Amino acid sequence: xxxxxxxxxxxxxxxxxxxxxxxxxxQLLVAGALAVALGGALGLKLLLTPxxxxxxxxxxxGTTYALDFEQASNATTITAVGKRLGLPDHAVTIALATAxxxxxxxxxxxxxxxxxxxxxxxxxxxxxxxxxxxxxxYAAAAFFQHLVVVPGWPTLPVTVAAQRVQRSGSPNAxxxxxxxxxxxxxxxxxxVAAGFSCRVPDPPKSTATATxxxxxxxxxxxxxxxxxxxxxxxxxxxxxxVGHANQFGITSVAFGGEQWTSAGGAWQADTSPTAxxxxxxxxxxx
Numbered sequence: 001x002x003x004x005x006x007x008x009x010x011x012x013x014x015x016x017x018x019x020x021x022x023x024x025x026x027q028l029l030v031a032g033a034l035a036v037a038l039g040g041a042l043g044l045k046l047l048l049t050p051x052x053x054x055x056x057x058x059x060x061x062g063t064t065y066a067l068d069f070e071q072a073s074n075a076t077t078i079t080a081v082g083k084r085l086g087l088p089d090h091a092v093t094i095a096l097a098t099a100x101x102x103x104x105x106x107x108x109x110x111x112x113x114x115x116x117x118x119x120x121x122x123x124x125x126x127x128x129x130x131x132x133x134x135x136x137x138y139a140a141a142a143f144f145q146h147l148v149v150v151p152g153w154p155t156l157p158v159t160v161a162a163q164r165v166q167r168s169g170s171p172n173a174x175x176x177x178x179x180x181x182x183x184x185x186x187x188x189x190x191x192v193a194a195g196f197s198c199r200v201p202d203p204p205k206s207t208a209t210a211t212x213x214x215x216x217x218x219x220x221x222x223x224x225x226x227x228x229x230x231x232x233x234x235x236x237x238x239x240x241x242v243g244h245a246n247q248f249g250i251t252s253v254a255f256g257g258e259q260w261t262s263a264g265g266a267w268q269a270d271t272s273p274t275a276x277x278x279x280x281x282x283x284x285x286x
Contacts, residue, residue, distance in 0.1 A: 055199070056069075056198075056199050056200060056201065057069070057072075057198065057199065058071070058072040058196065058197065058198035058199075058242075058243065059196075059197055059198075060180075060183050060184050060187045060195060060196050061183065061186075061187055061192050061194075061195035061196070062182075062183035062186060062187070062192070062195070063179065063180050063183035063184070065180045065183075067105065067198075069198070069200070069246045069247070070105070070106055070107065071104065071105035071106065072196075072198055072242075072243040072244075073136075073243050073244050073247055074099065074105045074106070074107060074118050074136050075096060075099075075105055075184055075188065075243060076188055076196070076239050076240040076242075076243030076244065077136045077137050077140060077219050077240070077243075078092065078095050078096055078099060078118075078136070078140045079092050079096070079184075079185065079188040079189055079236060079239065079240070080137075080219040080220045080236060080240050081137050081140040081141050081144065081219060082095060082140065082144055083189060083220075083232075083233070083236050084219065084220055084221040085141070085144055087144060087148070088154065089185050089186070089189045089191060090154060091144060091147060091148075091153075091154075092185040092188070092189055093158055093178070093181045093182050093184075093185040094147060094153075094158050094161045094162055094165075094181075095140060095143050095144065095147070096177075096180075096181035096184050096185055097158050097159070097162055097174045097177040097178050097180075097181035098119060098143065098162040098165070098166060098174060099118045099119055100177040100180060100181060101162070101168075101173050101174050101176070101177050102115075102118070102119055102120040102166070103117070103118050103119070103120055105118060106118065107134060107136055108120065109134065114130075116130055116133045116134055117133040117134045117135075117136070117139045118136050118139055118140075119133070119139045119140075119142075119143050119166075120166075121133040121139055121142060121143075127139075127142055128142060137218060137219050143165060146165045147161065147164075147165050150164045150165065157175075158174060158175065158178045158181065158182075159171070159172055159173075159174040159175035159178065162174040184196075187239060188235075188236060188239040188240075188243075189232060189235070189236055190231060190232035190233070190234065190235030190236055190239075191232075193231075193235055193256055193258065194235075194256070194258045194260070194267035195235075195239075196239040196242055196243065197242060197260055197265055197266050197267055198242050198243065198245055198246070198262075198265060199262070199263075199264075199265025199266075200245050200246045200262045200265070201246065201262070202251070202262050202263035204245050204246045204247075204248075204249045204250060204251065204262050204282055205246065205249065206247065206248055206249030206281075206282065207246075207247055208247050208248050212244075212248045212250075212281075215244070215248075216237075216240070219240070220236070220237060220240060224237045224276075224277060225237075225276065225277050225278065225279060226274075226276050226277070226278060227276045228275050228276055229276055229277065231256060234255045234256060234276070234277055235255065235256065237255070237277050238253050238255040238256075238260070238277055241253045241277070241279055242260055245262055248281065249281050249282040250262065250279055250280070250281050250282075251263075251280050251281060251282055252279060252280045253277065253278075253279050254270045254273070254274070254277070254278045254279070255276070255277045255278075256273075257269065257270050257273045258270055259271075
């Protein structure tokens with residue numbers, strides 16, 4: 001049988017309790033000092049770490065719907081073709097709402113049955129060859145050509161006019177895009193000055209196979225740089241250039257007393273305004 005342990009005396013218990021309290025106080029002091037040090041270091045790190053850069057992409061006055069570079073290129077191409085054909089801004093709104101519904105403004109190489117491109121047009125239904133409907137400026141022109149033969153189209157609601165052209169299985173789906181399309185049309189046709197902007201890599205990476213002048217002539221009707229233009233035409237051209245900045249290595253666009261830069265991504269007062277549209281490009285883009 002093991003003998004019973006002798007209980008510690010009250011004095012020994014008191015000493016041990018005091019020791020534990022001192023140890024606990026020391027631990028708390030050390031922990032507090034460490035927290036202060038870490039907090040200061042973290043605060044210093046937050047002060048010294050640069051804030052995240054603004055996201056790349058494009059914005060439009062009047063809507064929070066953001067576009068990527070492909071969407072921006074296609075949207076401004078649609079506007080340019082519509083204005084080159086002499087159509088009113090309402091036609092541009094209808095076309096943009098249609099493209100937003102059909103493809104979200106992406107040039108899709110697939111779709112329902114043989115539907116292709118930004119408007120999801122079907123070669124089997126007479127819209128053109130697959131290569132043609134996959135070319136945004138051709139697809140936009142084909143859409144407008146079908147639109148203008150719709151009886152009374154200028155006074156039709158956007159979704160009704162779009163459906164008369166597309167003959168979609170969801171005839172009312174275009175209505176949800178009307179507000180975004182209208183804001184885009186107002187900004188890219190010049191109804192709203194300096195209304196369309198993009199923030200692109202600086203310098204932008206040119207990926208175009210055709211020259212800038214060639215593409216502008218095909219989509220806008222002429223190059224329209226450095227020559228007198230009307231205010232609406234100047235803003236259509238300027239918006240097109242901003243929307244194609246990443247594709248053609250454009251680093252700045254100036255018109256109407258405003259200047260856009262690829263790095264800043266916004267329009268600001270131009271310090272040396274001129275009558276026409278002027279641009280600068282990254283050296284590698286020439």
